[in-house]
Amino acid sequence: MIAAFSTAALFPMSTIPALELISGAGFKEAELMPQCREDTSPDSLNRIRTLNLRISSIHLPLVYFPVFYNPQVDMVMEARELSRALVKAGTTLNTKIIVIHALSKMTPLQRELFQLPVYSRKASSRAFR
Secondary structure, three states: OOOEEEHHHHOOOOHHHHHHHHHHOOOOEEEEOOOOHHHHOHHHHHHHHHOOOEEEEEEOOHHHHHHHHOOOHHHHHHHHHHHHHHHHHHHHOOOOOEEOOOOOOOOHHHHHHHHHHHHHHHHHHHHHO
16 A cells, blocks of 8 residues: 555645644655646646655645635636646646545535526526637
8 A cells, every 4th residue: 555645634734834744754655746837837736746645636625715616706617726736746746636526515505596596697608618
């Protein structure tokens, strides 16, 4: 069995120092949970690649989770850009898994007020690509 340690467990430590600590503790694999957009930048990804650590998965940053369920059109675009950055980071780091947790079950009222407007806005935002 191979165990990976998540940078999320070291929050609020910055990502690079967290990965250095994980590597120094003897782990060979880590789950990367970016704490900010800079963590998916080419400079950060190049630094991560220099560590003696395989990134086995990338976790959708929990701090950005509300962005993915925001019906405002600019936030839909922000969610799309963040998704693209995570996929690009996965490609750069040769990571095959991106983790995102599904929404919890909603009451009918919550679904009407929250989920349906988001999904309808996301569907209609295709015109804004």
